[in-house]
Amino acid sequence: MAANGSIVLSRKQKIVSSLCKHLSLDPKILLDDVMEKDIKSLYFNVRKSSGASLDDNHEVMKWIELAESLPLDFKSCSGVLNKLDDELALKSVLLGNGLKPSEVDVIVFSVLHPLLSKEDFGELFEKILLEKAKFKPQLEGAKNPVKVDVDSDAKKTLQSAKNADKLDADLNLKKSDTGIKATGVKEAAQEKKKSSETEAVEKDKEISVSLLNIQVGVIRKAWKHPSADSLLVEEIDIGDAKLRQVVSGLAKYYSPDELTNRRVVLITNVKPGKLRDVMSEGLVLCASNEDHTIVEPLFPPEEAKLGERVSFAGIDGKPEDVLNPKKKHLEKITPHLFTDDKGVATFKGIPFMTSCGPCTSAIPKASIK
Incomplete structure (x- = not known):
């Protein structure tokens, strides 16, 4: 029983500290007598200290009651976690504007965090093994290890290349007319493809x-x-x-x-x-x-x-x-x-x-x- 009382006190202190940080308040003035107050009273005290109006609408009270009733051990929380999972399937926060958490989100998270952070999930998920790529950096100033060997056949190779270039030039003169025609066909095909892509983009715009x-x-x-x-x-x-x-x-x-x-x-x-x-x-x-x-x-x-x-x-x-x-x-x-x-x-x-x-x-x- 004493252990449970310590957990409850720690839970309430964490809620007050988290809410004060969320609202930029000094928690020291609000941490007195937290054990005697329920979560709803703590929530109202913090909002009152921040100068905000007391928000007691149905949605706010629903999540405060959930936080109040949350079991003290992880194994008893599966039903609550399933409810939160369903609630957050289609939105990012429990009760807030878009992605911005509200005081309610802070309260529920403050209650859940100690339970989840202490639970060992190590055996629940398969380990993914990654093999790092091997990389050997080249030291600054090191010489290029690749050597270019110039042998006695280099001059012959150069002369052969010149002869091949001359032959290619003669062939290109004969094929110039054919090349012009081929270029025209290729450009027409590219233009047709571009036109089809433009039509597809325009169609997507029409049904956006x-x-x-x-x-x-x-x-x-x-x-x-x-x-x-x-x-x-x-x-x-x-x-x-x-x-x-x-x-x-x-x-x-x-x-x-x-x-x-x-x-x-x-x-x-x-x-x-x-x-x-x-x-x-x-x-x-x-x-x-x-x-x-x-x-x-x-x-x-x-x-x-x-x-x-x-x-x-x-x-x-x-x-x-x-x-x-x-x-x-x-x-x-x-x-x-x-x-x-x-x-x-x-x-x-x-x-x-x-x-x-x-x-x-x-x-x-x-x-x-």
Whole structure:
């Protein structure tokens, strides 16, 4: 029991020290009486000392409770480690902005670090043997070991080379016309190859998802289209001063009340136009099963900022100001949009990412339009 008490005290001291370092505070003023306080109280004390507001939202409390309940020995932690592994499969931090860890990440890591650092993983992984390349450096000032022998036949060899050059010159005169023709054929082939490569690059540009301006929004209001039973009209907030009006074919799947205050992702650079006399200024992206009996707007993370642009790892490029309908960009891109077997929205397998994680759907292996 005394040993356990020592471990608990060390754990709490490490949490306070790590949080203070993360927030640039002096830990000395906060390390008194840590044994009598739980992790939640320690977290609030440190935030209060840093001048930050007390953050007690559900996600924060969930991870603090996990840290509080973590067993004191490594062998009992497998369930918790599996949960963390699942949580971090699609993002870099537990609760933070992109790659920047939060206080919650610091707390969980502080609790896990002593357990993992003491565990011997040496027998769990196969050793990889590397053979170093042998290299003998040449000493400065050393003479070149290669010797060039000049024998009595050198002059004869030189004369033979001159005769061969003269013969080649005579042959080249006879073949000059043929050479010109061959050069022309070769240049034509190179030009054709270059043209094919240019066409391939242009084709890749036409189906690049970077042409689309996909943003996070929330539906503030929805109502039935006045002259089309299959359509709904939504007013969507993407962080601009003016709400964006969008017409969607969702009336068969949702009532206006079910969509109100729902977060969505939408393409905002489609050309505005009227659908049955009602102006539409965007396209809400939805996942649907194979026979289109189930349709669902994609979910962005709750913490994602309104108006934030969805990105795709490894794909750079500025979106078009307004998509040109004549180029049919959407028709070329949407066949490559789908959800994977975990419901993560992707373009050619690359996730729709926000600073707070990927966009998802409850429908796995679904098409997205």
